[in-house]
Amino acid sequence: DIQMTQSPASLSASLEEIVTITCQASQDIGNWLAWYQQKPGKSPQLLIYGATSLADGVPSRFSGSRSGTQYSLKISRLQVEDIGIYYCQQASSAPLTFGSGTKLEIK
Amino acid sequence: EVQLVESGGGLVQPGRSLKLSCAASGFTFSNYYMAWVRQAPKKGLEWVATISTSGSRTYYPDSVKGRFTISRDNAKSSLYLQMNSLKSEDTATYYCARHPTTSYVMDAWGQGASVTVSS
Numbered sequence: 361d362i363q364m365t366q367s368p369a370s371l372s373a374s375l376e377e378i379v380t381i382t383c384q385a386s387q388d389i390g391n392w393l394a395w396y397q398q399k400p401g402k403s404p405q406l407l408i409y410g411a412t413s414l415a416d417g418v419p420s421r422f423s424g425s426r427s428g429t430q431y432s433l434k435i436s437r438l439q440v441e442d443i444g445i446y447y448c449q450q451a452s453s454a455p456l457t458f459g460s461g462t463k464l465e466i467k
Numbered sequence: 468e469v470q471l472v473e474s475g476g477g478l479v480q481p482g483r484s485l486k487l488s489c490a491a492s493g494f495t496f497s498n499y500y501m502a503w504v505r506q507a508p509k510k511g512l513e514w515v516a517t518i519s520t521s522g523s524r525t526y527y528p529d530s531v532k533g534r535f536t537i538s539r540d541n542a543k544s545s546l547y548l549q550m551n552s553l554k555s556e557d558t559a560t561y562y563c564a565r566h567p568t569t570s571y572v573m574d575a576w577g578q579g580a581s582v583t584v585s586s
Contacts, residue, residue, distance in 0.1 A: 394572035396512075403562055403576040404504075404512065415574065447512055451571035455528035456502075456514040 362386050362450050366459030372467045379435040381462045383448035388429060392452035395424055395433045398461075399444040407446075408433060440466060469493040469575045471563045476580030479553055487580050489546040489563030494575075496544035500566040502573060503537060503548045505559035513559075516548065517566065531557075553584045 363386035373379050383393070395408040406415040408424035411431055421436040435442055443466055448459040475487040487503070503515040516537035517526045525537050536549040546563055561580050564573035 392570070394570075396573075403578055404573075405576065406572060406574045409567075409570060409572045409574070449512070449572065454517075454526045454571075456517070456571055458512040458514070461511045 361455055362389060362453060362457055364448055364450055364457050364459040366448055366462060368462060369460065370463040370465070372465045373438050374467045375440065376437045379438050379442075379464065381433045381446050381448075381464075383431045383433075383459045385429040385431070385450055389450045389452035391426060392450060393424075393426070393431045394449045394451060395422075396447045396449065397442075397444050398447065399441075402444075404447065409451075438466070469565070471565065471575060471577035473561065473563050473577045473580035476561065476582050478583045478585065480586050481554060481584055483553055484549070484551045485553060485582060486550070487548040487561055487563075487582070489548075489577055491544045491546065491563075491565075494565075496539075497541035499568065500571075501537075501539060501546045502564045502566055503546075504562045504564050504573065504576075505557075506562070506579075507556075507559040510559075515561070517571070518546070550582070553582075555584050558582060558584045 365384040391411040393411040396404040398404040411426040412424045423434045425432045446462045470492045472490045479485045502517045518537045534552045538547045563577040565575040567574045
């Protein structure tokens, strides 16, 4: 199984700050990587697919990047509505696996 | 608007069965692979099952293989999850989700159905 190691587990940042969350895949998954946002009490929502492509309706302050088997989600200017838990997911092979999540709070 | 609405959750005793349903609307259901993903209380996301467009191919992680069965009825735009031999560790919110046509990410999610396995 492909393991997705996500960090940090939690993050507190100020409004307008740049925030970065990372996921390390245990083996090559190419660009088969997605990021999801789960707001409190809600279902997850797709943010990024194909490691770098923005899903429909997602603000442009979100972006994804890849360096080898390390993947990053960046929020360029943190907003209040961005609080929640963020998950990465590998879509390369079954079993599909998620990172353990990053809880993002406003400082 | 894409909508996925789960139903059928509830409290069930260990060892018993439960069947979840997901009603889809706002898109051509038969064109998409579909999935179930669960989230135990205060825990992360776990993929549970995926089914092909025709239903001929299904995929499961080892944690549920042989106990859970995913199925679909394209005429009714509905997805199902039959859960047998339930264990306490199956307690979770179960989400119905859609795979886009070119990937195994999940681009639409339902609101979730809560399943509690307890005596």
